[in-house]
Amino acid sequence: MDQSLSKLEQFLSAFREAVAAGTLVRATLRMPTKESGGLTGVDIRPVALKSGLKLGFVLHTKTQDRQENLDADAAFDRVGAWLAVGFRQGFVFATDADVSYDAQGKGPKLKRAAPSSKAGPVLGHDREKHRPVPADRPWLQALGVTDDKGEVLKSAGDKFRQINRYVELLAPVLESLPAGKVPKIVDMGAGKGYLTFAVADYAARELGRDAQVVGVEFRRDLTELCNRVAGAAGLDGLSFVPGTIADHDATGADVLIALHACDTATDDAIGKGIAAGARAIVVAPCCHKQIRREMEAANIESPLEFATRHGIFLERQAEMVTDAMRVLVLEHFGYEVKAVEFISDQHTPKNVMLIATKRGLGDKRALEKFRAAKAVFGIRKHYLETVTGLG
Ligand SMILES: C[S@@+](CC[C@H](N)C(=O)[O-])C[C@H]1O[C@@H](n2cnc3c(N)ncnc32)[C@H](O)[C@@H]1O
The missing domain is CATH 3.40.50.150 (Vaccinia Virus protein VP39)
Known part of the structure; x- marks a missing residue:
């Protein structure tokens, strides 16, 4: 990671790299602020659609979940904007490392750790095929x-x-x-x-x-x-x-x-x-x-x-x-x-x-x-x- 960048920029760059390298398993945003627009959390996974690779967002609110698929660039912008104001924590789970960004407390922290997801990225074509419990168990x-x-x-x-x-x-x-x-x-x-x-x-x-x-x-x-x-x-x-x-x-x-x-x-x-x-x-x-x-x-x-x-x-x-x-x-x-x-x-x-x-x-x-x-x-x-x- 380029240490001259801010912690947030380093996190976003880890996110981009994982998407580009095809190693992203999932990413999450947690700890919403008052500026989250009512969202309580966001889960993101790569999704292969006919129109190409997208990032599937599940937007959680207190009462419902909404799904959206975004192009990579729009997804990066969205995550960057949310971590600037709407959420205090972001996690990238990739096959080579877990990267977390935490803006709670004194100054933002960035951590890189061994990957917790042992399974490789699953490219869902839609929500049904994108399974947390794969059929091969x-x-x-x-x-x-x-x-x-x-x-x-x-x-x-x-x-x-x-x-x-x-x-x-x-x-x-x-x-x-x-x-x-x-x-x-x-x-x-x-x-x-x-x-x-x-x-x-x-x-x-x-x-x-x-x-x-x-x-x-x-x-x-x-x-x-x-x-x-x-x-x-x-x-x-x-x-x-x-x-x-x-x-x-x-x-x-x-x-x-x-x-x-x-x-x-x-x-x-x-x-x-x-x-x-x-x-x-x-x-x-x-x-x-x-x-x-x-x-x-x-x-x-x-x-x-x-x-x-x-x-x-x-x-x-x-x-x-x-x-x-x-x-x-x-x-x-x-x-x-x-x-x-x-x-x-x-x-x-x-x-x-x-x-x-x-x-x-x-x-x-x-x-x-x-x-x-x-x-x-x-x-x-x-x-x-x-x-x-x-x-
Ligand atoms: C409809 S099945 C659902 C089983 C499982 N949760 C699933 O979704 O595959 C309900 C199960 O709950 C058990 N069950 C119902 N009332 C129970 C109780 N009061 N204490 C323990 N088991 C109970 C039944 O024996 C039955 O196996």
Whole structure:
């Protein structure tokens, strides 16, 4: 690096060089300032399109993610401008080195370290092909997701997409975990462990981090199978324990995840994350029967009866109300929550994801809003209240 340049110029030049040499795996911008235009983070990867090589930007805000593809020059200008005012940290992960720029504290710092991404750059043609969990992972075959040629089986295509997208959305959370401690990640209602494996594998392979990843699942046959596959895959920190979510001791969990944990099992999972003081709770809920039953019971009285007397509307309403009330409980306990559609409804109707990040003091008005929602929808009890001791 040319030491006569400012630290920011040196960082941008490392970014340009990695793009030009084809060694860029990914780049990220973190620690937004008030001038970030509402962005909370940016992830950048090389993308090969028909029109040539571009840089694919995923722009994160509190409530949604937006994707944009830019030519290299426009991308360099954009990153330079953001690091001048909008973000305090930038990272370039290339196959030959990791370079970080940090403008927090006294004077900007620039660090060059050994590459943490062991895999080479993946040139995605589009978001679907650009996968944080590549199909060639041996454990995918052992779990029946891919065949012996590493092709995704037709029957497992939706699950493969879900875990990839889940890990993509979880990546900024995992990257933000402090170094110097082995993070503990707990997957509640792990099933056959697809997501649990994907997260453990991503942390080791892409982030170069040791992580303790635990899958909790009440079907013992599945936990035994998953432990065997984890051992064979050499994923040391990964283990599966049989038992219920409610009985699991999640103390020390830094990140709590759950993909399609049935009905109130998602509430149990959220409750465990809150009790553990997890830095992040990321759940994609499944069937919303508990609140549906409550709303059904209240139907005759409710002013919303004109809509909820139709089964399909009731179901959609119950889903929205259940999850929106979960958001309020999380906000009450000091989490900032993003609700996103994590995968197209073409692949699953259960496509809402709540990404909750611990921010500190709780929102004082959240409980008030929660109680008002109960009154409007005639809900006597939301199961998450019980789990978290709120009612
Ligand atoms: C729909 S599957 C999803 C599995 C996995 N997360 C995935 O997406 O592939 C839900 C899983 O959660 C488990 N489960 C449901 N409620 C549970 C509970 N209260 N405690 C432990 N496991 C539970 C079920 O046995 C099932 O394997």
